[in-house]
């Protein structure tokens with residue numbers, strides 16, 4: 733039997749997001765100034781900051797929707813401009829809502845998550861339907877599958893957006909204020925679900941939230957870094973010392 737090897741946390745997880753001296757401005761308004769930060773596999777990064785601090789701007793850069801004016805961003809070790817593996821990333825933007833007349837069903841909206849806008853639409857077969865059913869089940873909305881999305885409540889719609897983001901089993905889930913407008917019980921259920929996914933499914937999370945109780949309760953009260961007025965709080969899901977063999981570690 734191989735001896736157990738103690739691997740310090742910094743070395744035993746790959747980088748998921750690397751921000752290297754990035755800056756960003758809208759016209760003349762500087763929002764992000766020379767910010768560097770690394771998110772590792774199985775980190776849960778919570779971003780807290782006042783309105784207008786630049787949280788959404790930062791998230792949009794990390795999922796390739798905005799380009800920094802200077803500096804470099806890497807996703808899963810690749811420069812973001814060359815990154816094509818968008819199935820590995822689930823993104824739930826802020827303030828999703830559908831017009832009540834929007835004709836798509838819940839199932840159609842969730843299935844649309846299979847195809848990022850950078851990929852051509854492919855035929856939906858049994859395998860795709862199975863993935864969709866799984867995502868609906870995880871978010872406990874199977875019973876809503878054939879309803880029109882516009883006719884659901886805000887909290888139900890939010891679950892649909894999460895199911896859509898999860899359909900590809902992403903390695904990284906990016907959530908921008910995912911519980912805004914959701915009732916307390918649904919919020920609690922949602923936080924329980926993402927904590928479970930973080931703790932047991934090796935997922936990496938990046939989440940903007942104004943829910944200080946959740947962020948401080950799960951990630952502690954000391955931010956690991958600041959980006960201007962944004963505090964970044966981090967919790968790693970794995971044992972800090974990672975005292976297990978490498979192979980076993982990657983299979984856990």
Ligand SMILES: Nc1ncnc2c1ncn2[C@@H]1O[C@H](COP(=O)(O)OP(=O)(O)OP(=O)(O)O)[C@@H](O)[C@H]1O
Pocket residue numbers: 758761763781782783784785786787788789790
């Ligand atoms: N498309 C845009 N064009 C010009 N300025 C913008 C644009 N989007 C955001 N801003 C400005 O950039 C700053 C940061 O905005 P951002 O949405 O990133 O903040 P935030 O921290 O996410 O705020 P909130 O908590 O209100 O969601 C704000 O001053 C905002 O007015």
